[in-house]
Amino acid sequence: MSLELRGITKQFGSLVANDDINFKVEAGEIHAILGENGAGKSTLMNIVYGLLAPDKGQILVDGQEIKIKSPLDALAAGIGMVHQHFMLIPVFTVAENIVLGHEKTNRAGLLDLATAREEIIRVSKEFNFEVDPDALIEDLPVGIQQRVEIIRALIYNSKILILDEPTAVLTPQETDELLANMKKLRDSGRSIVFITHKLREVKAVADRISIIRRGKVVGTVQPSASQEEMASLMVGRPVDLTVNKADGKPGKTILEMVDLNVLDTTGRALASKINLTVSAGEVVAVAGVQGNGQSELAEAIVGLREHLTGSIKLSGNELIGRSVDECLKAGIAYVPESRELDGLISSFSITENLILDTHGEAPYSKGIFYKPAMAHQVALERIKEFDIRAQSANDPASSLSGGNKQKVVLARELSRPVELVVVCQPTRGLDVGSIEFVHQRLISERDSGRAVLLFSTELDEVFALADRIAIMYRGEIIAIVPATASREEVGLYMAGIRTATAKGGAA
Amino acid sequence: MIKKILDKTLLPLFAFLLALFVGGLVIGFTDNKVLAKISSPIEFLKILGSTVGNAYLALFQGAIYDPNLAEGKSFMAGFYPLSETMVATAPLILCGLSVALAFKSGLFNIGAQGQFIFGAVGASYIGFKYEMPMVMHIMVATLAGLILAALWGGIVGLLKAKTGAHEVIVTIMLNYIAAKFLLFLLSTQYFLRPGRLDPIAPSVKETAKLPSLFGVDYRVNIGIFIALAAAVFIWWLLNRSIIGFRFRAVGANSSAARTAGISVSAAMIATMAISGALAGMGGAIHTLGNQYELTDTVAATFGFDAITVALLGRGTPLGVVLASFLFAGLRVGGQTMQANVGVPVEIVLVIQALVVLFIAAPDLVKRIFKLRNLQEASAMASKGWNG
Numbered sequence: 001m002s003l004e005l006r007g008i009t010k011q012f013g014s015l016v017a018n019d020d021i022n023f024k025v026e027a028g029e030i031h032a033i034l035g036e037n038g039a040g041k042s043t044l045m046n047i048v049y050g051l052l053a054p055d056k057g058q059i060l061v062d063g064q065e066i067k068i069k070s071p072l073d074a075l076a077a078g079i080g081m082v083h084q085h086f087m088l089i090p091v092f093t094v095a096e097n098i099v100l101g102h103e104k105t106n107r108a109g110l111l112d113l114a115t116a117r118e119e120i121i122r123v124s125k126e127f128n129f130e131v132d133p134d135a136l137i138e139d140l141p142v143g144i145q146q147r148v149e150i151i152r153a154l155i156y157n158s159k160i161l162i163l164d165e166p167t168a169v170l171t172p173q174e175t176d177e178l179l180a181n182m183k184k185l186r187d188s189g190r191s192i193v194f195i196t197h198k199l200r201e202v203k204a205v206a207d208r209i210s211i212i213r214r215g216k217v218v219g220t221v222q223p224s225a226s227q228e229e230m231a232s233l234m235v236g237r238p239v240d241l242t243v244n245k246a247d248g249k250p251g252k253t254i255l256e257m258v259d260l261n262v263l264d265t266t267g268r269a270l271a272s273k274i275n276l277t278v279s280a281g282e283v284v285a286v287a288g289v290q291g292n293g294q295s296e297l298a299e300a301i302v303g304l305r306e307h308l309t310g311s312i313k314l315s316g317n318e319l320i321g322r323s324v325d326e327c328l329k330a331g332i333a334y335v336p337e338s339r340e341l342d343g344l345i346s347s348f349s350i351t352e353n354l355i356l357d358t359h360g361e362a363p364y365s366k367g368i369f370y371k372p373a374m375a376h377q378v379a380l381e382r383i384k385e386f387d388i389r390a391q392s393a394n395d396p397a398s399s400l401s402g403g404n405k406q407k408v409v410l411a412r413e414l415s416r417p418v419e420l421v422v423v424c425q426p427t428r429g430l431d432v433g434s435i436e437f438v439h440q441r442l443i444s445e446r447d448s449g450r451a452v453l454l455f456s457t458e459l460d461e462v463f464a465l466a467d468r469i470a471i472m473y474r475g476e477i478i479a480i481v482p483a484t485a486s487r488e489e490v491g492l493y494m495a496g497i498r499t500a501t502a503k504g505g506a507a
Numbered sequence: 508m509i510k511k512i513l514d515k516t517l518l519p520l521f522a523f524l525l526a527l528f529v530g531g532l533v534i535g536f537t538d539n540k541v542l543a544k545i546s547s548p549i550e551f552l553k554i555l556g557s558t559v560g561n562a563y564l565a566l567f568q569g570a571i572y573d574p575n576l577a578e579g580k581s582f583m584a585g586f587y588p589l590s591e592t593m594v595a596t597a598p599l600i601l602c603g604l605s606v607a608l609a610f611k612s613g614l615f616n617i618g619a620q621g622q623f624i625f626g627a628v629g630a631s632y633i634g635f636k637y638e639m640p641m642v643m644h645i646m647v648a649t650l651a652g653l654i655l656a657a658l659w660g661g662i663v664g665l666l667k668a669k670t671g672a673h674e675v676i677v678t679i680m681l682n683y684i685a686a687k688f689l690l691f692l693l694s695t696q697y698f699l700r701p702g703r704l705d706p707i708a709p710s711v712k713e714t715a716k717l718p719s720l721f722g723v724d725y726r727v728n729i730g731i732f733i734a735l736a737a738a739v740f741i742w743w744l745l746n747r748s749i750i751g752f753r754f755r756a757v758g759a760n761s762s763a764a765r766t767a768g769i770s771v772s773a774a775m776i777a778t779m780a781i782s783g784a785l786a787g788m789g790g791a792i793h794t795l796g797n798q799y800e801l802t803d804t805v806a807a808t809f810g811f812d813a814i815t816v817a818l819l820g821r822g823t824p825l826g827v828v829l830a831s832f833l834f835a836g837l838r839v840g841g842q843t844m845q846a847n848v849g850v851p852v853e854i855v856l857v858i859q860a861l862v863v864l865f866i867a868a869p870d871l872v873k874r875i876f877k878l879r880n881l882q883e884a885s886a887m888a889s890k891g892w893n894g
Contacts, residue, residue, distance in 0.1 A: 325768030345760040357767035
């Protein structure tokens with residue numbers, strides 16, 4: 001089936017979220033909608049799925065105009081949606097989640113799960129999904145949970161699938177699997193609308209790419225188009241995706257970890273035998289698949305972990321045993337992995353977030369007196385320096401887009417007098433423009449003589465920024481390679497394969 | 508902005524009006540005289556109107572100003588009920604602040620009742636046991652109550668910070684312990700009034716009694732100013748001190764606060780100690796201001812009403828002050844309502860409950876008062892656009 005949108009317009013107050021959008025996905029096609037956060041992608045898809053009513057415009061399925069007033073209408077028309085945040089009940093099984101809202105009973109009046117189970121197994125087999133209908137959702141990895149959502153759409157006979165930012169929550173491996181599955185679905189004759197802001201993925205699977213900026217379709221390109229071209233259309237100005245940097249000039253050692261073990265409360269090692277140094281004027285990237293001890297190692301450096309053995313020295317001073325506050329004050333800037341959870345307080349104003357770890361210092365306070373006026377003044381400077389797009393410094397952090405939230409965290413951390421910058425997944429979930437900003441800023445931190453320790457699961461990012469790359473696997477650093485190493489070599493290390501070519505590795 | 512003002516001021520006001528309306532129906536439909544006329548609609552509405560009107564008039568006269576009391580005396584004499592309301596307001600403000608402060612730090616302090624008791628115990632003991640000059644006696648007695656209650660509250664913070672024990676369970680249990688401990692104290696020779704067998708302590712000395720504001724005819728005393736000063740202090744603490752900054756940070760997102768180097772345990776312990784001190788101060792001024800003698804029922808239901816007051820006041824000091832005044836007025840006026848027009852005092856509890864209910868169901872109030880469209884439009888503008 002084909003899906004066509006004609007002249008879709010949707011306005012919220014003075015904001016035109018969708019402005020005369022025309023778009024068509026053919027049967028057996030993957031059509032990507034590419035756009036930055038806030039470009040109007042989700043609004044458009046919520047209109048198609050019946051969650052929002054358009055002010056103007058038509059929706060056509062196979063050339064016939066249809067009215068979609070609710071998700072039920074959309075389902076009936078063969079349109080299925082996989083949301084960015086899954087609509088699954090964690091304590092229910094896969095089968096129970098799938099029948100939810102469409103429960104059928106058998107002759108005894110009991111819930112008929114048997115049919116649902118058969119259906120799940122049938123669809124699973126057809127696409128090689130390997131989903132156990134009796135598994136509890138909460139026990140399943142995120143990638144499999146997403147497949148459950150897809151299976152649900154398929155079981156209800158959806159011929160047009162809308163995937164809203166499906167890779168945002170996935171690991172690189174899971175992403176690859178999803179992309180492969182999308183191709184299988186396409187080859188089975190289904191149409192897929194793939195909403196994303198990630199260029200690499202678009203190039204990998206899409207047959208056509210429509211780019212949305214500020215509510216308008218600004219162009220439709222073939223996947224053969226260059227990433228730069230697509231990024232420029234998204235952002236509305238030329239974008240340089242390669243990070244311009246000279247070779248690092250490493251100075252004296254700033255961070256030195258010797259035989260560091262990070263243990264959990266039961267004494268199990270989360271990261272073990274860590275030997276790593278970071279010098280001034282150098283970016284060391286710790287690469288690895290998510291969940292191999294990187295987060296724990298980062299937390300250990302700033303004092304967020306309790307059970308440590310070995311040594312962490314910052315310019316010769318031992319950090320183990322110090323509180324978080326003491327570690328930060330010793331000269332560490334820390335950008336945590338989760339902005340929402342650890343980096344910011346959403347209900348606090350931008351100003352308050354900008355002084356979260358310096359609120360007790362001059363000029364924001366004197367004794368126990370907090371001086372909001374001073375904080376506000378400094379906040380205005382930071383907002384300007386870091387180009388934080390906010391209406392007012394008094395607005396809550398929750399009102400900012402992802403990129404601007406990250407800029408708030410960076411502005412706070414980098415404005416302190418620090419020697420070491422520890423950043424974790426600094427561009428996760430950010431749009432192209434923000435990624436560019438964050439990368440340039442990290443390189444300029446390096447060039448100003450700070451030591452930068454980057455934790456990233458994105459190989460692109462690791463290669464764009466690093467002077468040296470340490471690869472973590474199952475809690476250990478299994479190799480340290482120069483930035484000139486090949487992608488393949490680092491990829492093998494990430495998969496835990498130790499090769500003889502390891503240079504300077506701790507293994 | 509519109510939404511903010513709407514939520515903060517109009518909503519509690521409308522909830523109160525709605526509660527009065529529903530409360531009025533309850534008054535009418537539980538009155539035999541009214542029900543007797545149910546067959547003739549016009550008569551029925553008339554008598555319903557006058558019954559409910561009289562009841563609420565009595566409520567007002569019992570809580571604020573009663574012209575009957577002024578008759579033959581000065582105009583001011585009519586304000587005796589307001590004086591009584593103020594007396595009841597003061598401890599409620601302090602207990603309400605105790606709960607509200609804990610809220611801001613992300614803790615649910617159900618323990619104001621127990622903390623209040625310790626405040627009363629400390630103030631009472633110093634008050635009847637020792638001889639001191641006037642001002643000093645009040646200060647020392649209040650301080651004693653405050654410290655005991657701060658320790659009692661601090662235990663909760665300590666348990667939560669060090670062992671992760673949930674503060675709701677801990678405070679509920681500590682309330683029982685405090686109540687029974689008070690009963691025990693009143694059976695010992697240290698507290699029991701000589702010659703008495705029922706649980707009552709000696710009256711505090713004249714030097715420890717809070718001075719009244721308008722002479723002996725009115726019970727209102729400087730306690731109300733102490734309470735208001737505490738409200739201003741808590742506002743300052745939360746908004747203009749780095750301690751309050753930390754409390755709010757921990758309350759809003761303890762994980763981010765910890766990452767920023769704020770000690771979550773220290774904030775929890777300090778919060779509970781200050782919360783305890785506030786409720787304890789309530790106990791102290793209640794004892795030194797108008798009870799004078801410690802009994803096993805000294806805390807009445809202050810500690811529990813405090814939770815409602817804090818919720819109604821939306822956790823802000825000003826809100827707590829207003830909500831306390833409202834609640835105290837309802838309580839005090841309710842007595843007069845029962846005496847003058849025979850409407851049971853329990854109806855006041857129904858109105859209180861309804862106010863809270865409507866506050867807890869904001870959408871209901873918005874719908875009834877047709878505030879819905881405005882609300883939805885603003886919610887749409889802030890949501891839908893995340894592309």
